[in-house]
Amino acid sequence: xxxxxxxxxxxxxxxxxxxxxxxxxxxxxxxxxxxxxxxxxxxxxxxxxxxxxxxxxxxxxxxxxxxxxxxxxxxxxxxxxxxxxxxxxxxxxxxxxxxxxxxxxxxxxxxxxxxxxxxxxxxxxxxxxxxxxxxxxxxxxxxxxxxxxxxxxxxxxxxxxxxxxxxxxxxxxxxxxxxxxxxxxxxxxxxxxxxxxxxxxxxxxxxxxxxxxxxxxxxxxxxxxxxxxxxxxxxxxxxxxxxxxxxxxxxxxxx
Amino acid sequence: xxxxxxxxxxxxxxxxxxxxxxxxxxxxxxxxxxxxxxxxxxxxxxxxxxxxxxxxxxxxxxxxxxxxxxxxxxxxxxxxxxxxxxxxxxxxxxxxxxxxxxxxxxxxxxxxxxxxxxxxxxxxxxxxxxxxxxxxxxxxxxxxxxxxxxxxxxxxxxxxxxxxxxxxxxxxxxxxxxxxxxxxxxxxxxxxxxxxxx
Numbered sequence: 001x002x003x004x005x006x007x008x009x010x011x012x013x014x015x016x017x018x019x020x021x022x023x024x025x026x027x028x029x030x031x032x033x034x035x036x037x038x039x040x041x042x043x044x045x046x047x048x049x050x051x052x053x054x055x056x057x058x059x060x061x062x063x064x065x066x067x068x069x070x071x072x073x074x075x076x077x078x079x080x081x082x083x084x085x086x087x088x089x090x091x092x093x094x095x096x097x098x099x100x101x102x103x104x105x106x107x108x109x110x111x112x113x114x115x116x117x118x119x120x121x122x123x124x125x126x127x128x129x130x131x132x133x134x135x136x137x138x139x140x141x142x143x144x145x146x147x148x149x150x151x152x153x154x155x156x157x158x159x160x161x162x163x164x165x166x167x168x169x170x171x172x173x174x175x176x177x178x179x180x181x182x183x184x185x186x187x188x189x190x191x192x193x194x195x196x197x198x199x200x201x202x203x204x205x206x207x208x209x210x211x212x213x214x215x216x217x218x219x220x221x222x223x224x225x226x227x228x229x230x231x232x233x234x235x236x237x238x239x240x241x242x243x244x245x246x247x248x249x250x251x252x253x254x255x
Numbered sequence: 256x257x258x259x260x261x262x263x264x265x266x267x268x269x270x271x272x273x274x275x276x277x278x279x280x281x282x283x284x285x286x287x288x289x290x291x292x293x294x295x296x297x298x299x300x301x302x303x304x305x306x307x308x309x310x311x312x313x314x315x316x317x318x319x320x321x322x323x324x325x326x327x328x329x330x331x332x333x334x335x336x337x338x339x340x341x342x343x344x345x346x347x348x349x350x351x352x353x354x355x356x357x358x359x360x361x362x363x364x365x366x367x368x369x370x371x372x373x374x375x376x377x378x379x380x381x382x383x384x385x386x387x388x389x390x391x392x393x394x395x396x397x398x399x400x401x402x403x404x405x406x407x408x409x410x411x412x413x414x415x416x417x418x419x420x421x422x423x424x425x426x427x428x429x430x431x432x433x434x435x436x437x438x439x440x441x442x443x444x445x446x447x448x449x450x451x452x453x
Binding site for chain 1: 272273276277279280305306307370371372373374375376377378379391392394395396398414415416435437438439440441442443444
C-alpha cells in the first residue's frame with residue numbers, strides 16, 4: 001500500500017537554507033546538504049526546496065545546491081520558485097533535482113506545462129497552485145500570493161491535469177502560516193476531482209491536523225515548513241502518531 | 256575506488272545522474288555507456304530509466320545496443336534494470352502498442368487502472384527471503400507495471416490500490432526493479448551495495 005508522504009519544505013536564498021535552521025546540534029545552519037540529510041534521517045519522504053532568490057545570477061547558486069544535495073541525499077527532492085522556461089527546467093533536472101515545481105509561469109503560459117511534461121516526463125513536473133477562498137469559490141493567486149488572477153481554482157486544476165502535470169502541490173493561502181489545520185473541504189474536493197496525486201500545504205500546525213487530513217481526504221501527502229523547522233514536532237513523532245492511528249506511513253528509516 | 260567498472264546506459268531520456276551519484280557515494284566507478292564499444296569496458300551494466308517506452312527502445316536501437324543488451328544478459332553478465340529499464344526487459348507495453356521490448360522475460364507492461372496515476376511515493380516491497388532485496392518501503396514513480404507470464408522470476412511484489420504487481424524480478428544474472436533504489440534512502444543504497452558486491 002502506498003504510504004502518505006510527509007514533506008518538509010525548505011526556503012533557499014543564494015544557495016543557503018534560510019528557513020529550517022532550528023535543529024539542535026547542527027552547526028552548519030543553512031547548509032542544504034546537512035539539513036536535507038537530517039530531515040531524510042528523521043523520515044522525510046521527500047524534500048522541497050523553495051528558491052526565494054530574486055535574481056537570475058543567483059539562480060546559479062541554486063544549481064550548485066541541487067548538485068550538492070543530489071550527491072549526498074538519496075531521497076527524492078523538488079526545486080521550485082520562479083521557474084519560467086524549459087531551459088531552466090532542463091538545467092535544474094540535469095543538476096539532479098527529481099522534480100521541478102512551477103507556479104506563476106504555468107498560469108501565465110500554460111503551454112509550459114504540456115511542453116515540459118512531454119519533454120521530461122509528467123512525473124517530474126509538479127504544478128503548485130496557491131488558492132484563496134473568495135465568497136463560495138477558490139481563486140488562484142500568483143507571484144507568491146500577491147497577485148489575484150481570474151482563474152477559478154477547480155477549473156485551473158482540471159486544466160493543469162489535462163496539460164500533463166504529474167502532481168499538484170496545493171496551498172491554501174487562508175490557512176498558510178496559521179497553524180490552524182488543513183482546509184479539508186478544499187483537499188477533499190480537489191483530490192476527488194483529479195486522478196493525479198495531490199499534496200496538501202498550508203495550516204499543518206499540530207499532529208492532529210495531519211491525522212484529520214489523512215482521515216478525511218485521500219490526498220497523497222502533506223507539506224509543511226515551520227512545524228518541522230522550529231522543533232515543535234519532529235517528522236519521526238508525527239509518523240509515529242499517524243502510524244498509531246492507522247494512517248499508512250513509511251516508518252523504518254535508519255535511526 | 257572499488258574493483259569493477261559499472262556501466263550506466265545513457266539513452267538520452269533517463270536521468271542517469273542520480274544513479275551515478277549513488278554509485279559514487281558507495282565508492283564505485285561508473286562509465287556512461289552510449290554505444291556497444293563502451294559495453295566492452297564495463298563489468299556490470301545498469302539501465303536506469305524514466306521516460307516513455309517506445310522512445311527509450313527507439314533510442315537504444317539508434318545507438319546500436321539493443322541486440323548487445325540482449326546478448327549481455329543471455330551470456331549471464333550482471334545486469335540491473337531500473338524502472339523503465341526494468342520494463343524494457345519485457346515483450347511489450349500498453350504505453351506503446353506496436354513497440355517490441357527486449358523480450359528477455361515473457362510478459363507485458365500494463366497501465367494502472369485503479370488509484371492515482373502516476374503511482375508516486377514510498378510503497379512496500381515484499382521480497383522473497385533469499386533475494387538481494389530486503390522487504391521494506393522503496394520509492395516508486397510509475398504509471399505502468401510489468402506483468403510477467405511466469406511468476407517464477409518474481410522476487411518482490413507490491414500492492415497499489417488493489418493491484419499486486421512484480422516490483423522486482425531476477426532472471427539468471429539480470430535483476431529488474433520497478434522502484435528507484437537510488438532514491439530509496441538507506442534501504443535502496445543497501446540493495447545497490449549488495450548487487451555491486453556480488
